[in-house]
Amino acid sequence: MFDSLKKKFSGDGDEPVGTTTKPDISREKSAALYEKAKTYFPGGVNSPVRAFKSVYGTPLFIEKGDGSAIWDADGNQFIDFCGSWGPLILGHNHPKVREKVMEVMQNGTSFGAPTALENELAELIVKNNKFIQKLRFVSSGTEAVMSAIRLARGYTKRDKILKFEGCYHGHTDALLVKAGSGLVTFGETSSAGVPKSFADETIVVALNDKAAVEEAFAEFKDQIAAVIIEPIPANNGLLLQEKEYLQFLRDICTKNGTLLFFDEVISGFRVGFEGAAGYYQVKPDIITYGKIIGGGLPVGCYGSSAEIMGNVSPDGPVYQGGTLSGNPVAMAAGIAQLTELLRSGFYKDLNKKTEEFTDAIQRFATARNYTFKVFTIGSIFWFAFTNKESIRRADEVDAASMDKFKKLHRELLNRGVYFGPSGYEVGFISSAHTKIDLEKAKRAIFESLEVVFNGK
Numbered sequence: 276m277f278d279s280l281k282k283k284f285s286g287d288g289d290e291p292v293g294t295t296t297k298p299d300i301s302r303e304k305s306a307a308l309y310e311k312a313k314t315y316f317p318g319g320v321n322s323p324v325r326a327f328k329s330v331y332g333t334p335l336f337i338e339k340g341d342g343s344a345i346w347d348a349d350g351n352q353f354i355d356f357c358g359s360w361g362p363l364i365l366g367h368n369h370p371k372v373r374e375k376v377m378e379v380m381q382n383g384t385s386f387g388a389p390t391a392l393e394n395e396l397a398e399l400i401v402k403n404n405k406f407i408q409k410l411r412f413v414s415s416g417t418e419a420v421m422s423a424i425r426l427a428r429g430y431t432k433r434d435k436i437l438k439f440e441g442c443y444h445g446h447t448d449a450l451l452v453k454a455g456s457g458l459v460t461f462g463e464t465s466s467a468g469v470p471k472s473f474a475d476e477t478i479v480v481a482l483n484d485k486a487a488v489e490e491a492f493a494e495f496k497d498q499i500a501a502v503i504i505e506p507i508p509a510n511n512g513l514l515l516q517e518k519e520y521l522q523f524l525r526d527i528c529t530k531n532g533t534l535l536f537f538d539e540v541i542s543g544f545r546v547g548f549e550g551a552a553g554y555y556q557v558k559p560d561i562i563t564y565g566k567i568i569g570g571g572l573p574v575g576c577y578g579s580s581a582e583i584m585g586n587v588s589p590d591g592p593v594y595q596g597g598t599l600s601g602n603p604v605a606m607a608a609g610i611a612q613l614t615e616l617l618r619s620g621f622y623k624d625l626n627k628k629t630e631e632f633t634d635a636i637q638r639f640a641t642a643r644n645y646t647f648k649v650f651t652i653g654s655i656f657w658f659a660f661t662n663k664e665s666i667r668r669a670d671e672v673d674a675a676s677m678d679k680f681k682k683l684h685r686e687l688l689n690r691g692v693y694f695g696p697s698g699y700e701v702g703f704i705s706s707a708h709t710k711i712d713l714e715k716a717k718r719a720i721f722e723s724l725e726v727v728f729n730g731k
């Protein structure tokens with residue numbers, strides 16, 4: 276590989292060294308594509324995390340995926356644990372999804388008029404999910420959250436939203452807000468371009484802190500439209516909450532006439548068909564889905580009781596629409612994927628496979644006294660460089676430990692294993708990961724951990 280690039284790949288001279296460090300994979304073609312992409316897109320990407328800013332090297336440009344594997348432009352093959360950030364619970368290019376999409380595409384791609392496919396996907400969801408009576412399809416998770424926030428405000432006739440530090444809900448203005456100082460604070464915007472006045476409508480508190488929520492309800496009595504939470508926070512590491520805490524939120528919302536809003540864009544159809552609501556048996560008032568629901572195509576959805584959804588236009592006064600909402604090709608992918616998920620034993624097998632994988636990794640690290648813990652639920656897992664038994668709040672994640680992830684990421688790529696390019700991101704197992712894939716991946720992870728901890 277050319278030297279100038281190689282230098283760039285190695286970050287700030289902070290190189291893992293030692294006898295078992297593998298040579299870097301070739302990224303010549305990816306690097307050339309990236310150079311070109313930078314002339315077209317800010318940072319060379321269409322979503323910031325893809326730019327590999329917190330790991331070594333330039334981003335890999337992916338050419339194809341099949342089952343658990345992806346191939347980049349240089350022909351490197353990887354076992355993929357990113358799964359397009361969660362949607363691909365059946366793996367890449369699943370034949371059932373592909374065939375259904377191709378079948379539906381024969382008839383055209385979009386009509387801007389209702390199709391039977393929307394009914395079909397909605398029926399799969401509503402019949403198998405006791406938490407939703409009516410829903411609306413949109414085209415992304417962000418759009419689902421944005422629409423549902425408007426619905427919550429329209430329905431309750433209140434303006435304020437309470438969110439939690441460490442939960443991500445897409446890039447809608449009202450939620451690009453982070454905690455200020457103090458137990459209960461108005462948010463501070465976490466992106467330029469978000470008006471201060473918008474952030475003033477969002478209250479931000481720490482996760483797993485009942486007192487903060489109680490104080491917020493006392494201070495903003497009858498003003499909070501919704502409490503929004505990722506019931507399985509998986510965008511800032513995996514900050515697993517206790518059922519009892521989610522039930523506390525349920526109760527305090529009920530008492531105050533506030534809607535409990537579960538953002539299940541990751542957890543929906545992931546930890547079970549009914550998502551986190553089903554997993555914990557805590558009933559939210561409003562739910563959003565995304566990612567898995569579209570089978571790898573752009574679909575989001577928000578849903579609730581028939582009564583609350585009755586407030587959405589044209590039945591009610593809360594406006595929300597979309598040119599490509601309920602797009603037939605996207606619906607087709609969703610139908611094919613959710614149909615597979617409903618097969619008996621699907622989640623049991625997937626979750627068991629994940630547990631065996633993560634248990635083995637934890638045993639390896641524990642036996643060597645590594646400061647390393649695997650947090651996991653369903654088929655989601657997160658590698659944390661910590662000795663803590665649990666991490667439930669964003670401020671418990673050690674930012675300095677991300678340096679170790681950066682090294683791990685590089686070692687894993689060099690051993691044919693692809694993780695999302697940030698230590699704050701979780702990994703996903705799909706039904707396409709075979710026993711052999713997971714054995715290979717484990718070996719790569721063991722070797723890479725040795726390099727990270729022993730530099731050899």
Ligand SMILES: *Cc1c(COP(=O)(O)O)cnc(C)c1O
Pocket residue numbers: 415416417418420443444445446505510538539540541565566575
């Ligand atoms: C990914 C995600 C979103 C945003 O979905 P997009 O499709 O990226 O807009 C919202 N909420 C959660 C919990 C997510 O994980």
